[in-house]
Amino acid sequence: MATDTHGAAESAAGMPQLEFGTFPNQIFWLVLALIAIYFILSRIALPRIAAILAERQGTITNAIANAEDLKAKAAEAEESYNKALADARAEAQAIAAEARAQIQADLDVAIAKADAEIAAKSAESEKAISAIRASAVESVREVSVETAQDIVGAFGGKTDAKAIASAVADRMKG
Amino acid sequence: MADNGYEGAHGAEGGGLEFHPMDQFIVKPLFGGDAIHWYTPTNVTLWLFVAILAVTALMVLATSKRAVVPGRGQSIAEMAYGFVYKMVEDVTGKDGIVYFPYIMTLFMFILAANFLGLLPMAFTTTSHIAVTAVMGFGVFFAVTILGFVKNGASFLSLFWVEAAPLPLRPILALIELISYFVRPVSHSIRLAGNMMAGHAVLKVFAGFAQVAAIAPIAILGVVAIYGLELLVAFIQAYVFTILTCVYLKDALHPHH
Numbered sequence: 001m002a003t004d005t006h007g008a009a010e011s012a013a014g015m016p017q018l019e020f021g022t023f024p025n026q027i028f029w030l031v032l033a034l035i036a037i038y039f040i041l042s043r044i045a046l047p048r049i050a051a052i053l054a055e056r057q058g059t060i061t062n063a064i065a066n067a068e069d070l071k072a073k074a075a076e077a078e079e080s081y082n083k084a085l086a087d088a089r090a091e092a093q094a095i096a097a098e099a100r101a102q103i104q105a106d107l108d109v110a111i112a113k114a115d116a117e118i119a120a121k122s123a124e125s126e127k128a129i130s131a132i133r134a135s136a137v138e139s140v141r142e143v144s145v146e147t148a149q150d151i152v153g154a155f156g157g158k159t160d161a162k163a164i165a166s167a168v169a170d171r172m173k174g
Numbered sequence: 175m176a177d178n179g180y181e182g183a184h185g186a187e188g189g190g191l192e193f194h195p196m197d198q199f200i201v202k203p204l205f206g207g208d209a210i211h212w213y214t215p216t217n218v219t220l221w222l223f224v225a226i227l228a229v230t231a232l233m234v235l236a237t238s239k240r241a242v243v244p245g246r247g248q249s250i251a252e253m254a255y256g257f258v259y260k261m262v263e264d265v266t267g268k269d270g271i272v273y274f275p276y277i278m279t280l281f282m283f284i285l286a287a288n289f290l291g292l293l294p295m296a297f298t299t300t301s302h303i304a305v306t307a308v309m310g311f312g313v314f315f316a317v318t319i320l321g322f323v324k325n326g327a328s329f330l331s332l333f334w335v336e337a338a339p340l341p342l343r344p345i346l347a348l349i350e351l352i353s354y355f356v357r358p359v360s361h362s363i364r365l366a367g368n369m370m371a372g373h374a375v376l377k378v379f380a381g382f383a384q385v386a387a388i389a390p391i392a393i394l395g396v397v398a399i400y401g402l403e404l405l406v407a408f409i410q411a412y413v414f415t416i417l418t419c420v421y422l423k424d425a426l427h428p429h430h
Contacts (some may be wrong), residue, residue: 015199015370016197016199016302017303017304023304025213025218026199029215033223034279034314037226040234040307042279044229044233045233046255046278050255055240059242140294
């Protein structure tokens with residue numbers, strides 16, 4: 001290319017930028033190029049990129065909405081799980097209380113019965129004890145009277161049965 | 175670019191060092207001949223066309239799958255879209271979004287042209303003041319006309335600084351007016367100047383590589399400057415775009 005373009009332009013004595021003869025040429029082609037780029041950008045590239053960006057924004061928004069939805073569902077599930085758990089616990093407590101009440105009632109009945117039996121038995125025993133005590137006191141009195149008569153007889157006194165009996169009774173009272 | 179570099183190397187064998195740092199900017203007809211008419215296909219045409227292909231490949235082909243989870247190409251396209259969209263929204267406000275396709279066109283073209291110019295033997299279209307001036311003055315006229323259409327005569331309040339004390343306002347108005355008309359010049363020269371300077375420096379470093387003794391340093395320099403130029407390629411596209419947004423904001427909301 002350099003070999004066949006000998007001319008004034010090849011020497012570049014000053015600044016090629018200031019060779020005004022080339023200006024119309026440059027301006028003409030530049031304007032064409034700018035118009036071409038403008039149409040390529042404004043008709044094809046820019047709307048397409050805007051659409052891509054909008055679509056991406058939409059996708060991201062949708063994904064975030066989906067995530068929020070799933071999060072809400074998870075929270076709901078957890079809530080119902082907790083509710084079921086609380087219900088079950090309450091029911092268990094109710095059953096336990098009922099069972100306890102039942103047992104308590106049975107126990108009360110049994111205790112009452114046992115108390116009654118014990119009371120009956122102790123009354124019977126007391127009766128027996130008092131009978132035994134009465135017979136014991138009687139025996140003591142008889143023995144005391146006999147002993148007293150014998151002692152009085154031994155000292156040579158006249159035995160007045162009636163007076164001795166009343167004296168023993170007096171002593172036993174005191 | 176390299177054509178002339180090789181000639182320089184041959185020249186070095188013959189005698190002294192030869193630098194042709196500006197040869198890379200020469201506009202040449204693609205299919206022979208000397209005359210450059212307004213319609214002649216030149217290397218400018220070729221590299222403008224490559225820039226169109228690059229923008230199409232990135233913004234159209236890479237996004238053709240319309241994947242919700244993007245691949246590498248689509249990610250870059252989306253990043254470019256989001257970058258400029260946010261810039262327009264942040265700087266000009268919601269009502270500036272209408273002009274987003276125009277600003278995106280400027281950004282993608284400048285970015286593609288700057289990066290393509292860094293390929294060896296490539297021609298950097300954005301290093302030419304004719305190219306950047308068309309864009310700079312295009313923005314200037316578009317924004318000025320838009321300002322008057324949207325705001326009528328009250329667009330002129332852009333130059334009348336309400337916040338300043340009254341005696342200072344005429345002076346400030348003059349300064350604002352001058353700075354307003356300087357805008358397209360600085361806007362276009364900033365881009366062309368940055369690209370031209372970077373590429374010329376690369377070429378000068380490459381020229382020093384003709385001398386064996388300093389060739390390693392020169393090549394290291396080329397690598398370092400090339401890295402810097404990659405950064406500049408993006409930054410200048412960004413600067414051009416954000417200034418366009420700022421000017422657009424002035425047109426839409428001229429009241430300070």
